[in-house]
Amino acid sequence: MSKRKARLKREAPFYIMLAPGMILTLIFSYIPMFGLVMAFQNFNPGKGFLGSDFVGLQNFKFILNQPNIWRVTQNTLFIACSKMVLGILVPLLLALLINELAGTRLKKIVQTSFFLPYFLSWAIIASVIFQVFSLNGPINSLLEMVGADKVSFFTDNAAFPWLIIFSDTWKGMGMNIVIYLAAITNIDQSQYEAAVVDGANRLQQVRYITFPSILPIVILTITLALGCVLNAGFDQIYLLYNPLVYESADILDTFVFRLGIGQKLYSPAAALGFIKSLITCGLTGISYYLAYRFAGYKIF
Template structure:
């Protein structure tokens, strides 16, 4: 009898007592939190990460509105209003920085955004499983290399004494300075960036392709649609929501042309076309200790990115596409 009573007590705790927390047909917030407590415990490290590294640093944005003095500290430094923003916007170099950053980012968006989609479509048609896995592994492996390593590989290939120039000179041609020529530097930046990341970006599209209902392809084949028609009428509409979300996220980083890559490949000969906002912030913020100006530029970038994301997301919602929120 003791064991029977214990089982009844446990069942009462599991089914009867939680029902007592239901008020007006809905479970109370405290009961719901307690019910899913282990899920909250699992996401707690992620929440802590964003609080420490994403939200607490926002306090430092006040430096952009102060005459920051190191020995007096951030809180005791005097306020100067928008003086540093006026300094940045009135600088003769600022339009060039904006132009270089936007041009490189737009090139990446126009030429780089379709590449993972096309690669995923081609790889999805491969039926030999081992070959498919091998190609996918080789293409997304560069993503795990830092730009310090990958830039060294690029220099060994495209540098003055690199593989490409060795072949050109062996064929009787003249040496081409890909990395020191302003006419070719942006193309090298965009091309190497696409080469490094397209395999990793294709993983998302491959996952989306696996979720498309196979019966749609069967119906298309019954209607007489060949492979290209199936891709156009079934595959691409299935990828459209994912492409829309990734496009919105890409627009949010339009003023982030890739500091790591350009910092490694940049040199004095290509500053006219290769100097972007992030490299400028690095020079004036860390090398010249103008922390206020660097913070003002960073805040400007964040505001522009926020406006672009909100605007693009609003347009997608009006068009009936899947959006971020």
């Protein structure tokens, strides 16, 4: 038996394990890409992809001439970038604080409490947010107790984006906390022992040992997040927003959804989705290059 056949026989179980995931990826990720042809057609569901007329770049011109497109893009960038910044800084700070807790059991309890929201769907989280931030909810009751005016979080264009940003940070910070704590546990403890001998206090140990040691992981999470800068969270915003806050919370994904599903403008919606995908693809490539350049991370 040749070496190639022997290797194939040895690795066959692993290929069998990969097969279901590869098949699902092919069906739901690659085959639907053929639908991008709609972006260059006046798509008619009755005629299908092969029967619809090609119109070249007219759909792209139509999208770029929409009066709301630049406001929607601005909303997307603001919400996505704010989520990215807080989604890195808040878990980093909490991971450093959790690491300083004295008891191992207390650390596990606190870490688990932060990680639990990550497992809940936005459908559940949205219902909780509606109850907590409603006009008669506990947040507005607390504001009244301290003498402040009530805030209509779901109709105020100034408050609603921050509600989206902070709720997303709260829900997703558990995963990054785990990543940063894992990086902290890999730090050589002899460095801390030497720092104690030199008279360094806890804050100085964090500043000169802990943070520099996990900095490559922080850089990696930042660079990998760049590829998602145009993904401001469709499921979260779609469940929480309403027409009164379109001005500040309407993003590219919700705009595409309303065009394609709501107004039946399939081709313009596909054109906008195609533009977004191209930009995202470019940003993902840049993020992987930066991850390799500054953190030594290689995907291939």
